[in-house]
Amino acid sequence: MTPISATSASLSAFFQLHDAGRVPALLPLRYHRMQADALAFFRGSAPLYYARFGAAEAVAGGPVGWLCGDAHVENFGSYRGDNKLVYFDLNDFDEAVLGPLLWDIGRLVVSARLAAAHFGLALAEQQACAKQLLLAYTSALAAGKAYLLERATAHGLVRQLLKTVQQRRQRNLLAGRASQRGGWHLRAYKSPTLRPLPLAEYLAVRHAVEAWRQQQPSPPCGPLLDVAGRIAGVGSLGVPRYAILAQSRQPGKLPLLLDLKLALPAAPLAFCAVPQPAWPTEAARVVAAQGYMQAVCPALLQPLTLGGQPFVLRELQPVADKLDFSNFTQDAAGFQAALPVFGQLVAWAHLRAAGHLGAAGPDELRAFGASRASWQQEVLAFSREAQLAVEADYMAFHAACHDGALPTASGL
Template identity: 70%
Template sequence: MTESITESVTESIIESVAEFIQRHDAGRVPELLALRYHRMQVDALAFFRGSAPLYYARFRAEPLLGASPAAWLCGDAHVENFGSFRGDNRLVYFDLNDFDEAVLGPVLWDVGRLVVSVLLAAARFGLPPAARQALAQELVAAYAAALAAGKAYQLERATARGVVQHLLTAVAQRRQRALLAGRASRRGGWHLLPREAPTLRPLPPAEHRAVLHALEAWRQAQGHPPCGPLLDVAGRIAGVGSLGVPRYAVLAEALRPGKLPRLLDLKAAAPAAPAIYCPGPQPAWPSEAARVVAAQVRLQAVPPALLQALALAGQPFVLRALQPVADKLDFSNFTHGAAGFRAALPTFGRLLAWAHLRAAGRQGAAGPDELMAFGEAAADWLPGLLHFATAAKAVVREDFHSFRRACRAGQLPTAP
């Protein structure tokens, strides 16, 4: 197993880590790249979150992963890509919540990436190697058991337990007014506050007008517009992996008179990082945004409100509502400690399995019976997967240190 990992690394990465990331980030908003690289320097998990293309370039040839059944993948499965949101049926769920890298690929690509993230996150708590391995094994065992059961469930407040239930209970109390506070003001007419809100940035006047006019034209062309007339737009700063791609926060009137305005997220959709390495052909999509939306609808129990693909000036974007209930279990500042982290991991494993089962048999994915049989045969692949994840984690840490040295040497821009 170790030899195959080493061979994959040697064959797939010729340039330095910094050069690879620079090449991948070409075309992103320049002033946001310094912030992106600053966030990636926090620790190895933050780097891992922001370097999915490098991960797949490193490990796409790992035989154990590639031999697993084909499935619709999240593509960027890690411990901080699960969170709460309000579905289009008005209920609040906890589920996978990022599908930018979604592809049709070997099912263990998702599981392996999630396990590597568990090992990296466990290091934040100072857990010894044996404890980290035990946590990873618990997660994979929960995944395999849920897959073998062959039934996809959903997680809401009534069915959640532990830290996930605490999160869903807490976010259920949040209201739209809290979401708008600090981001928007009604003084002089509703408008955004890009110079005050840390998650917003002002746009050049020409870009501001172009985005607002194009989006309003799109809204008016809809038979049933998802919101009222648009009021304002600003650049949006969020995440790590996609930071720097064109992304906007949009303020729009509510459909019902007297209601507070809505905040929308409009994010450019780029090709999925693992797509070029997938062993089988990908379906033909009208756009990358259509791929993201279709995958999210398939993999989540209930999609979030307003989720849809659209095009602005020929570029694909994904539109969704920004919600006061949206949150996640943040392991960079996890107040529940190692015990809470451990308690959440089996839930993550089951959620990933349920997502794979929901999309079974769709456009080239293995059917439910094949996925169930794979889960039942976990004893055949689980030890090898844990071995891979341990070796891959070491490579990721090496890449992280190489990246941080490059930033400190001035090869990559960084922000204070």
């Protein structure tokens, strides 16, 4: 572990340093959301997690592969791919790096323990959840074939999310975010997921994206109609992010909603000894890793450089389609039933990325999955130790917010 201590003063200093450069007005909301419980804090503190456990021996071994980098049980969701079909998969690759595969599975198992505690499960049941998740991951890895999770074969909360996206129409997506009155525009002053931008920032983003659009041989959308700041997530909340309303390329069709997000260096990178590919930008890294690991990428996914900064562009995916256990309507049994799916999806993502730019090949991954008896207990012990550390950090963070060392608010 690093010498960061679990005190309110040290945690306050850590987040003030890490969050420098984010939109100041959004930091109170970020810290408010992280106070919900230890799982929410875990979601929002990936850099702290790697500062604590980036050198942990229990998760440093095994094959090298492409990592999501921020694997946790709420980093899955349903979305419409660029082929217009609906998928359920890992859906956040901001922290993606080439590194030891156990970093992903270790972080995922820690999150499963925290989620089990969130549902009030006893320590023995938390351990059972961790074992169940590991078994699903290693079995899928040993099988050596990456599958797709389809609506016809999905169950429980996953099937529910897939069905919701399948039935959603563009008008549903625009509702509450955009208005046609007086010409199509975003409802930046009324939507809880949007915020108005200062005029200079508004014009800079709109002009830069429109210039990029006009330079494309086959533009993905028509002319831009409006731009607003976007408020979403926990870990990346405050990072410059925009919602863009654009005309459809097809006359008479409803406008499109796009998401544009600044790509920052990956949190695990400072602790990773594995040589990384030379990417032209951080956005190129995110898009490439997502392409390696996802079954099908979201529509319009691509890197952009705007004003000298790297951004990731994609079709906007609603927050409601991501798992969020703070608003989870099913009981603990529903969560437990979904655990094998989480393990399988991470294993399939690792298998898809096998052999890409320094990643271990599929044979090595299969052998690693089959040899789980040699490393499973170490990972389980690590996950319990990390859970306790995260819970201690959460209490210190909560105290820092309560004492006013970090600003918090219930909304904007």
